[in-house]
Amino acid sequence: MTHETVKIGIIGAGLWGTNHALALTTYSRSTVLLICDCDEGRARTLAQRFGCAWTTSLDQLASSDVDAVTIATPDHLHAEPTLAMLRAGKHVLVEKPLATSVSEALAMTEAAEASGLKLMVDFHARWHPLFMSAKGYVERGELGAPVMAYARLSDTIHVPTEMLNWSGHSGPEWFLFPHTMDVVRWLFGRNPVEVYAKGYRGVLESRGIECWDAIQTMIEFEGRAFCTFETSWILPNSYSNVVDNRLSISGETGGLELKNEPSLWAFTDRFHTPFSSTSVTRYGKVWGYQYESIRYFVDCVADDVMPEAGGRDGVMVTAMIAATLTSLAERRPVTIAEVLGG
Ligand SMILES: NC(=O)c1ccc[n+]([C@@H]2O[C@H](COP(=O)([O-])OP(=O)(O)OC[C@H]3O[C@@H](n4cnc5c(N)ncnc54)[C@H](O)[C@@H]3O)[C@@H](O)[C@H]2O)c1
Structure with a gap:
């Protein structure tokens, strides 16, 4: 209809x-x-x-x-x-x-x-022209089979301490990893297989917010491709942008470097890099x-x-984060099949 x-x-x-x-x-x-x-x-x-x-x-x-x-x-x-x-x-x-x-x-x-x-x-x-363009390179076969990637998405400490009043119920993993994990899985065109993570906590806990400060998690995908995902919720507020987001991806025959945030450098009364997700109204x-x-x-x-x-993509991302948290808690590699109950 x-x-x-x-x-x-x-x-x-x-x-x-x-x-x-x-x-x-x-x-x-x-x-x-x-x-x-x-x-x-x-x-x-x-x-x-x-x-x-x-x-x-x-x-x-x-x-x-x-x-x-x-x-x-x-x-x-x-x-x-x-x-x-x-x-x-x-x-x-x-x-x-x-x-x-x-x-x-x-x-x-x-x-x-x-x-x-x-x-x-x-x-x-997936609707960002930068990432759409990257997907085009992959689809045209210009990178060859996926080999490895590095994806960083972090926020300044302003986000968990001042912007959100529920940050202790979430964490940089739930708030930020979904973006990078979905986009790398989408670019690779492969499902995740196994996860091994390291994390740091204490800075936000000392301010009464019970969550991880920073995590690096390495995820192996089908076909032996792998990606290190990095996130932090404690970037100092002196950083020029509320968000730090970059991605590099390598295949057997080519690679890409994407720098999403900061993207615009402004020199006015001060140097700053406005957040590109702030709404711009025109026409x-x-x-x-x-x-x-x-x-x-x-x-x-x-x-x-x-x-x-759709929902199945959401399940896979949730499984990658859940496996990361199990890996952090138990200090061992965790398979996606294990967290999916397979
Ligand atoms: N796509 C992005 O880049 C992006 C950016 C920021 C936030 N988000 C997501 O958006 C969601 C909301 O984040 P936010 O920053 O707007 O949080 P927020 O705290 O500003 O707003 C959440 C609102 O939900 C309301 N609420 C809570 N439980 C409810 C319920 N059961 N029924 C109705 N209302 C309820 C709260 O009263 C509050 O007004 C989160 O999942 C967050 O991860 C996405």
């Missing part, structure tokens, strides 16, 4: 839910009807800004006539709203990570598959890859197409 415009509800009216609203209210194929947040003030403020209704009740959203919902609740709180909306017959776009446990990720994916509804995870790096709408993934989900619902970056 195709729709003229897709009627949408947004769950989670915080920082990233605001980006969902910006993407969806400036797209011709979607109409945002309802914004839901358990915090009444946040729900009302965002709804008033975008001229739609608001609620604090998932049940009210479930019984509304929205076709689809987008979910931007904290990392550890994705499963309940996703399952509730799938039960109510709504298509779901959920923020990364799909879930913070393999059992929840599998339950969400199996519920979507059983219902035939669309479930997409917002792995938006009457917000632009950026972080909006394109959300609008792509609308297209999939409107055109009745199963989205890329």
Whole structure:
């Protein structure tokens, strides 16, 4: 069935839910009807800004006539709203990570598959022109078979200590690894096999936030290709950008170096490098890859197409992170089959 415009509800009216609203209210194929947040003030403020209704009740959203919902609740709180909306017959776009446990990720994916509804995870790096360009090199065979990669995505300590009020329920692994792990798996076109990790903790714990400070995890993929994933949540705030993101990838016959953040160097009253995910408005709408993934989900619902970056991709990323945490706890290599229960 195709729709003229897709009627949408947004769950989670915080920082990233605001980006969902910006993407969806400036797209011709979607109409945002309802914004839901358990915090009444946040729900009302965002709804008033975008001229739609608001609620604090998932049940009210479930019984509304929205076709689809987008979910931007904290990392550890994705499963309940996703399952509730799938039960109510709504298509779901959920923020990364799909879930913070393999059992929840599998339950969400199996519920979507059983219902035939669309479930997409917002792995938006796949919609970034830089990473799309890299995928083109791989697809044209210009790198040869994948051999190795190094992927770094870190935040300044501002993110866990000032930006998020739930960082102790997540960690750099759940908040940041989903982007790099999904994109490397997508570029390699291979599934992960085995994981071995080292981590450091103490800096955030000394500030009352119970999570890892920094992790390096080496993941072997099918065909013996491997990647070192690095993340830190304690980069000093003196770093020129809130995010540090780079990737190198080598194949048997070629390689690529991608530097995503910092990308723009500004010399004004000071030297700084603005975060490229900050919204830029021109020609009457917000632009950026972080909006394109959300609008792509609308297209999939409107055109009745199963989205890329679906539940099974979310399960594999959750499994890579879960295996990393088991490796850190038990100081040994951990197979993906083990965390998937295989
Ligand atoms: N794609 C990206 O690059 C990107 C960037 C930032 C955040 N995110 C993701 O977006 C999600 C939200 O992050 P954020 O920074 O917006 O957090 P936030 O704390 O700013 O907002 C979360 C909101 O969810 C609400 N909420 C919590 N439980 C709820 C429930 N059961 N029902 C309804 N509302 C509920 C909270 O009241 C809050 O307003 C996270 O999963 C995060 O990883 C993605």
